[in-house]
Amino acid sequence: MVQTLVIGSAVVLVVLVGLVRLLRGGSKSDAQRKRDRAHERAQKRPPEEAAEIGETYSLVVRETQYDRTPAEIRGTINGLQTFVREIPDPDGRDALAEGDTIRVQVADYGTNGTSAQARFLERV
Secondary structure: OHHHHHHHHHHHHHHHHHHHHHHOOOOOOHHHHHHHHHHHHHHHOOHHHOOOOOOEEEEEOOEEEOOOOOOEEEEEEOOEEEEEEOOOOOOOOOOOOOOOEEEEEEEEEOOOOOEEEEEEEEEO
């Protein structure tokens, strides 16, 4: 009888610990949970806190999307995902690559305010 009670208690304890871990984010590391919280805060932040329409900013190219029509590149301005079109010809010698730094002018925000569109001005 006592042995059954001990085994039952152990099973309940294991299930409870598993549920607590699941509710806290499963097997995510502390670093991943921190990134997730920062991402959630950034999505709730008004985009003008990161970048003002009409202002110019330096942007590091994080991704080139030359296979899209029109071609665009992606980077971030103060944590705000920013897409830039009207970029140099991808087949020319001025083509942009990941890691390049450029100057852009913010033109608009995305529909949900979680991204921005910008105009390419120049290489830095």
